[in-house]
Structure formats: structure tokens, C-alpha cells
Amino acid sequence: MGRIESGAVSATIFDTVSSPDRFTPCAVIPVYNHEHAIGAVVAAVLARDLPCVLVDDASSPACAAVLDALAEADPQRITLLRHAVNRGKGGAVLTGVRHAAAVGFSHALQIDADGQHCTDDIPRFLQHAAAAPHSLIAGCPQYDDSVPTVRLYARYLTHVWVWINTLSLDIKDSMCGFRVYPLPSLIRLAQRKQLGERMNFDIEVLVRLYWDGVAIVNLPTRVAYPLDGVSHFRAGLDNLLISRLHATLFFGMLWRAPRLLARRLLPRRGAA
Secondary structure: OOEOOOOOOOHHHHHHOOOOOOOOEEEEEEEOOOOOOHHHHHHHHHHOOOOEEEEEOOOOHHHHHHHHHHHHHOOOOEEEEEOOOOOOHHHHHHHHHHHHHHOOOOEEEEOOOOOOEOHHHHHHHHHHHHHOOOOEEEEEEEEOOOOOHHHHHHHHHHHHHHHHHHOOOOOOOOOOOOEEEEHHHHHHHHHHOOOOOOOOHHHHHHHHHHHOOOOEEEEEEEEOOOOOOOOOOOHHHHHHHHHHHHHHHHHHHHHHHHHHHHHOOOOOOOOO
């Protein structure tokens, strides 16, 4: 692994992803101005012997310097990718998973850079992913008192729309950025569908992978808001993007409804 100054990855290398039954995971961490928290997150990931792909989404010079120092301190285990302009959380995750697939990893553990996720749960997430390599392991947040009340209520509204758009209750939480992706399934989806690159990404990718037949394993995990006090959620624009996404997914669900309902009666690929 090492440092790469461009986030661009050729689409042709998607084909290098090997069998999903092989389990070779890495961590993918999108970073935008979390210089005060990212060091602790990376240290926790490396402590679990997990290679790490950092994606600098056009951060400030201060944050970029911290990321440079992290990558230079452990070039064998840390790859640093860099966007010239900010593309959003989803864009950063996609850059990271494309690189991970290209160099041969089978799974990517996505975790946020702000320290809100419980890194002690990383081994548990990986154990479930290894046991069900075709499944997507999705964090189901258990909040402490630091969660903003308005944000909590808004999440429940999104949960309802996700349940409608999947015609199921199989996805307990679609907004938690702590999850393990089976890369072959995600890369195939990204090849055929342009996914949202902002805060709408986490919701869209989970629903569309579910539509594709990927089983969802929900794992409870403690979440705090956030370690460094920095949130990049933009109430106006991001809520607009998420609302538009729910409408788009609803109409996509309608013509998939017979197949989604039939799934309820049939065994699902990748179930744990």
C-alpha cells in the first residue's frame, strides 16, 4: 500500500474483483477536515491488523498534513487517496472501495473519520462478514445522550421510507456509516448505476444492494456525536437530496414490488 495523489480509478479494474467467498478485508475511511479525530480512528483500525485506505476529500491544509503524516508513518498498511475537489462522503467512499477492489481486497469496512463509531466493534463486524461473505453488515446505532434530538427524529422518518422502498423491515438503520461491504456486489452496482455522492449515499447504496438480493445483517453498535465536534451534514441541501432520493427509490420500488414480495417467501443469497 502507499500514497496516491489522485482519487481516479479506471472502471476496467472493477473486473479484477475475485470471488466474494474469499475474505480479505480492508478499512475505507472518507475524511474531510477531521484532523483532530482521524489519528485515533486509524490507530484503532490498525490495531485490528486491518489495512487502511484513507480518502482525503479535498480537506483543509491542516487536515491534509495530518493525513500525510499518518500515511508516511505506516506506508505498508495505509494508502492515502486524494480528491482535488470535494465530492462528498459518498464520492470519497466510492473512490476508496474502487481502489480496494482494484488491489484485490474482497470486503471493505466503512467507518467514519470523526470518531463517532465504536471501534471496539470492528472485530465483531469482521467476524460476521467472514461468516456471511455475500452479506452486507450494517451498523444499527445505539445512541448516547450526545445525539441531537432533531437528527434522531429525522432518522426515523428515513427508516420508514426505507421500509416502504424495500417492502420489508430487514434494514434497521440505513444512515449509519459503520458497515462492511462485499466488494463484488458493490462494484457491480457502481458499474451500472451512478450513486449519490453526498449524504444520500449511505441510504441509496443499502436499498439498491438489498434490491439486488444482498442480505443485510444488522449489528447494534454504540454511536456518539462526534468526537471532534465537527459535522458536515448540511440540513438544507442534504435533507433535500435525501428527500429526492426517497421519491426516486419509491418509484423504483413499484416495478420491483412483485419480486420484492416474492423474496419474503424464498431463501436469500448470503443469509447468515
